[in-house]
Amino acid sequence: MMNVTRMDTNLWGHESFEYVGYDKEAETFSIFLLEGCCLSFTSVKEHVVFSFLLALDKERFILQKLIPFFPLEKSSGQLVNQAQ
Numbered sequence: 822m823m824n825v826t827r828m829d830t831n832l833w834g835h836e837s838f839e840y841v842g843y844d845k846e847a848e849t850f851s852i853f854l855l856e857g858c859c860l861s862f863t864s865v866k867e868h869v870v871f872s873f874l875l876a877l878d879k880e881r882f883i884l885q886k887l888i889p890f891f892p893l894e895k896s897s898g899q900l901v902n903q904a905q
Contacts (some may be wrong), residue, residue: 827860843870852883862891
C-alpha cells in the first residue's frame with residue numbers, strides 16, 4: 822500500500838510537485854507532478870526515500886539521484902482518494 826504525503830511547495834521551494842508516495846513492499850517511489858502526471862521509480866530502498874525527504878533541493882535530487890539510477894515510468898496517474 823502506498824503512503825502519500827504532501828510536500829508544501831512554499832516551505833520547500835520546489836515548483837514541480839506537491840505530493841509524493843512510497844510503497845515499501847513494492848519499493849515504488851512516486852512523485853505526483855503539478856502538471857498532472859506521475860513519475861514512478863521502482864526498486865527504491867527506504868533509505869533513498871529518507872534521503873529525498875531530507876534533501877534541501879528536492880528537484881535536484883530527482884534529477885541527480887533518482888532519474889539516472891532507478892527505473893522510471895511516467896504516467897498520467899492522478900492522486901485519487903488519498904488521505905492528505
